[in-house]
Amino acid sequence: MASFLCYLMSTRLLFLIPLLHAIGTNCFASRQPVLCHDDESSALLQFKQSFHWNLNSCFYPSDYPLKISSWKVEGVDTDCCSWDGVECNEETGHVIGLDLSSSCLYGSLLSNSSLFSLVHLQRLNLAYNDFNSSQIPSGFSRLSGLTYLNLSASLFSGQIPLNISVLSKLTSLDLSLNSGLHLRSLQGLVQNLTRLKDLSLGYVHVSSPVPEILGNLSCLRTLDLIDCGLHGEFPPGIFKLRKLQVLRVGYNPDLMGYLPEFYSSSLLKILSLWGTSFSGKLPDSIGNLNSLNTFDIANCNFSGHIPSSLGNLTQLTYLTLSNNSFVGQIPSSLSNLVSLIDLDFSYCQLSGLIPPSFGNLTHLTILNIRLSFIRSSNPSSLSWLGKLSKLTYLDLEGINLTMEIPSSFANLTQLSYLDMINTQLMGRIPSWLANLTQLTNLHLSFNKLQGSIPISISELKKLEQLNLYSNHLSGTVTLEMFINLKFLTSLLLSMNKISFLTKTSTNATQNKFEVLGLASCNLRNFPNFLRKQDQLQWLDLSNNNIRGQITKWVWSTSKETLMIVNFSHNFLTGFDQHVENFSWPQLQILDLRSNNLRALPLIPPPSTLVFLVADNMLRGEVSTMICKLSSLHSLDLSNNKFRGTLPHCLSNFSNSLSILNLQGNNFHGMIPQLCAKGSRMKMIDLSQNQFEGLLPRSLSNCKMLEILNLGSNQLNDVFPSWLGTLSELRVLILRRNGLYGVVGSPTTIFASPKLHILDLSSNKFTGKLPFEYFQSWKYMKKIDAGNFTYMMDFTSIFSSGYYVSQYYPYSMKVINKGREIMYSKIIEVFAAIDLSSNEFNGKISEFIGNLNGLQLLNLSNNNLTGHIPLSLGDLTTLESLDLSQNKLSRQIPWQLTQLTFLASFNVSHNQLTGLIPHGKQFDTFENFICWKFRIMWKSIIKEM
Known part of the structure; x- marks a missing residue:
């Protein structure tokens, strides 16, 4: 049996030998090279000649500019099927694939390009080239056999032609990373591309909803729609596509789902x-x-x-x-x-x-x-x-x-x-930090670290940024401590208790800083090593004891790079020579507040976003050249001696300006029309000047306005009820002007619902108290004792690896407890109404008790009558209540003794009768406060 099987197998093998020979001969014959077609070779060469290629068009150093340069008419490699990036069909010789990605091509791709005569193309990759912002030509529709098309990152622009949708065989389409491209209809593009497996449109401007039809693309594996301006509801059916592997729709802030x-x-x-x-x-x-x-x-x-x-x-x-x-x-x-x-x-x-x-x-x-x-x-x-x-x-x-x-961090040596x-x-900064030899960035700011900066910091040879801002560090620091840190470009030591010595050796000045923070470092002079700094972007020397004039070399420091300069809270007086212009063309933030400056160059450069020179001794008029600051965000000239009228061009940049603080100067004339439509203004403070005339009606355009202070001027107008349209308004101060007439009722449905500080004192307002307004001030009806944040504006500027946060706290002056108090910061929960020294009459409505977030209420020196409302006892957060100099009658309600925070209470010069309530908070008042009332009470008894 076994021998029979061996015989059978050997017979079959002999039979197969000639058959295998024949097959091998035929295979060898079929593998003979098939040359590419002359017309296609010619088309490729014409395509080559229509572009330039050079290193300047390369995206990456690894790009391959010689790929297309290997295509030749004569010589050994004349067969286009052997050219770099070209793929041919082995049987027909037709060009079916072309990969010229990262080939450093430069030029425009036109609809008559010879590329579109390669009608057998199935795969085409032109990614990472420079097509010079040309449009994607409609000629792609001629390549009906395309299954793969990649035009990503090739600097195409304009509208994507919808006739790409006729390429119904496409399984992969990548147009991503062309930020100049626009797509009129995403649905129109994909509706015929039912075979799509991969669709990438990232960073293309689509600006449309995501069509439901994408959920029907059953073959879809990759969907990339990053930063396309998409909006509306994302179709949940897309998540359920069975073959989907990659879904990227990030950075579409209006896309919901x-x-x-x-x-x-x-x-x-x-x-x-x-x-x-x-x-x-x-x-x-x-x-x-x-x-x-x-x-x-x-x-x-x-x-x-x-x-x-x-x-x-x-x-x-x-x-x-x-x-x-x-x-x-x-x-x-x-x-x-x-x-x-x-x-x-x-x-x-x-x-x-x-x-x-x-x-x-x-x-x-x-x-x-x-x-x-x-x-x-x-x-x-x-x-x-x-x-x-x-x-x-x-x-x-x-x-x-x-x-x-934690000492366990010492193990993190990478x-x-x-x-x-x-x-x-x-505690102290541990010396074992020196073990972390790979550190490039060390940020320990806003902590409670104590002691000196350890010398071991100098062993962190790769350190680029050292941030120790706002701690309790002490001791003496010299630049020599950082001499071994060859890569250190950012050093923030501000707001500690250290003393920075300015005398340094020549070797210690080799660092080229980009960020240098030495605020509150006991400096008495401008550090001399700054003379050799030419790459600074951010320089903070605030809160020191630098006195005298600003020398010429300081203005020349990092002349081409400085963006942020803070010399505030020193004792600077001026300049050692006449300076007409600032030297820093890239300047964005300039803070010179709280010095003794008497003069400044006319205006900072046009790049300036924040210009703060408050609390100096500056004089003169505001130059019309300020109108060149078209991107200005914050302008603070307060508490100086400026005079003259304001340039009318201030309204020209109200679309960028957020803070305008001119209080405490000698400006006069009419207030210009500050707010155009679309204004971004959040704070306007023109108080303590000599402005006159009408309130500018353009203020109603300041839809983002949070604080408006026009107090202590000579304005002559009726109550601006039209400000009720400002739904973000929180503080309105109009005191000490010549305003007159009846306040009346709200004329809009908004009536400033967020208003929680109102000061109309020392004007000539008449009529009833505006209780209808009281009903709309919802923020005065809130009690949020745990909110200790301050009202402020915030802007952030990116500089040298940091987001520099510029906080601007709102401020105001208010009469509180009989004294004018300056609030350099306004706590969010502070609520106050001051209607004193007007000609209001009538009764105090019980509605006043609904404003149970109030801390200050002053209705004194009016013609108010009737009794003190019992509902005042509901104002449980009230700290100061002044109803003096009116015609109030009856008794003081005992309910007021429940006001446990009440520290100041004045009802003198009224027609009150009865006994003064005793108990609880009233027993804590000093005798002289009640004594004023008792005298008035006794005089009434005698008259009876």
């Missing part, structure tokens, strides 16, 4: 929604996305708890949940995500402790936990961080640690970035 329920069959690997308006809760079923490796929902509107099921996604390498409204604790299940490389929880509302099991995440290189509700005073609670030895980036800003810098800003750190 929610996350649906997910099934374990989903193939999603990348889900990126950052910077959209997606909202709602994360579904528990998100744990079914077993293939997910990137989940980025930063800067969205998600809320609720972080589901513990996220811990099931063990393939995750990138998890960003920052800037959402998540609450509760961080789930310990996330410690299962052992593949994580990047984890970001920052700016959420999470609380509790960080699970120590996070020490399992040993592959983490980036960890960002900026969580202000996380608190810990036990260093051992952060010991797990010492296990993350691969960390290169650690940001703990805002966590309330109240401890010394760290290049460490941010522990505003974490309530205590």
Whole structure:
């Protein structure tokens, strides 16, 4: 039997030998090279000749400009199928693929280009070239066989031709990274492309809703619509596409949506929604996305708890949940995500402790936990961080640690970035920080660190940024301490208790600083080493004891680069020579407040955004050249000796100007029309000048206005009820003017609902108290004792790796407890009404008791009659009440004794009768306050 099988096999093998020979001969014959067609070779050469190629058109150093230059008419390589980037069909010789990506091409692609005669093309890649802002030509529609088209990052512009939609065989279309491109209709583009697997339009201006039709593209694997200006509701059906692996729709702030329920069959690997308006809760079923490796929902509107099921996604390498409204604790299940490389929880509302099991995440290189509700005073609670030895980036800003810098951090020897800003750190800066030899950025500002700066800092040879701003550090600091830090470009030592010595050796001045903060460093002179600094962008020497004149060389420091200059709160008097113009053409912030300056150059450069020179001795008129500052955001000339009229051109840049503070000068004349339509003005303070005439009606255009102070002028007008349209108005001060007439009733439905400080005192207003207005002031009806924030404007400027925050606190003067008090900061919850020294008459309505957020109420020196309302006892936050100099009668209500915060009470010079209430708060008043009342009360008794 076995021999029979061997015989049978050998017979078959002999039979196969000639057959195999024949097949091999035929295969060899079929593999003979097929040359490309002459017309296609000619078309490629014409395409080559229509472009330039040079290194200036290359996007990256690794780009390959010689790819197209290898195409030749004569020589060995005349067959276009052998040319770089060209692919031919092996059987027909037709060109079916062309890859000229990153070829440093430069020129315009036209509709008559020979490229479009290559009608057999199936794959075309022209990405990363420079097509000189030309339009995508309609000739692409002739390439009906295309399955792959990539024009990304090639500097195309204009409208995307919709006839691309006729390329019905396309499975991959990439037009991304062409910020000059526009698409009229996303639905019109894709409606015929039913075979699409990959669609990338990132950074193309689409500006339309996401069409439902995308949810019908059953083959879709990749959808990239980053920063397309999308709006409306995102179709939830797209999430359910069975083959979808990559979904990127980030940075479309007007795009709304929610996350649906997910099934374990989903193939999603990348889900990126950052910077959209997606909202709602994360579904528990998100744990079914077993293939997910990137989940980025930063800067969205998600809320609720972080589901513990996220811990099931063990393939995750990138998890960003920052800037959402998540609450509760961080789930310990996330410690299962052992593949994580990047984890970001920052700016959420999470609380509790960080699970120590996070020490399992040993592959983490980036960890960002900026969580202000996380608190810990036990260093051992952060010991797990010492296990993350691969960390290169650690940001703990805002966590309330109240401890010394944990010693476990000494194990993080790969760290290049460490941010522990505003974490309530205590103790000294440890010398073991020198172990972190890879550090380039060290940020420890806004803490309570004490002692001297350790010499060991000088061993951090790679350090580029050292930020120790606002601590309790002490001792003497010299520039020589940082002589070994060859890469140090940013040094912030401001607002400590250190003394910075300005005498330095020649070697110590080799650093080329970009950021230098030496505020409050006991400087008596401008540091001499600044003479050799020519790359500074931000220089802060404020709050020192620098006296005398500003020397010429200071104005020449970093002449071409300085953007932010702060010399405020010193004793500067002027300049050692006449200076007509500022020397810094890139200047954006100039702060010279609180000096003794008597003169300045005419105007800062046009780039200036913030110009602050308050509290000096400056004189003269405001030059019309100020109108050149077309981007000005803040202008503060207050408390100087300026005079003259205001330039009418101030309204020209009301679309950029947010702060205008001219109080405490000698300006006169009419107030110009400050606000054009679209004004961004938030604060206008023209108080304590000599302005006259009518209030400018253009103020009604200031829809963002929060504080308007025109007090202590000579204005002559009726009550500006038209200001009621300003729905953001919080402070209105018109005191000490010649305003007159009846205040009347609100003329709009808004009537400034956010108003909580009103001062109309010392005018000539008549009629009844404006109780109808009282009803619309909703913010005076709130009690939020826990809100101790201040009213201010905020702007942020990016400079040399920092966002420089410019806070401008609102200020005002108010009569409180009989004295004029300057509030350099206005707390958000402060509410006050001062209608004193007018000619108001009639009764005080019981409605006054609804304003239970009031702290100051002054109705004195009017003609008010009737009794003191019992409802005043409901003003539980009231601190000062003045009803004196009126015609009030009857008794003082005993309910006022319930006002436990009342510190000043004056009802003198009225017609009150009866006994003074005793008990509780009234028993705390000093005798002389009540004595005024008793005299008036006794005189009434005698008359009876």
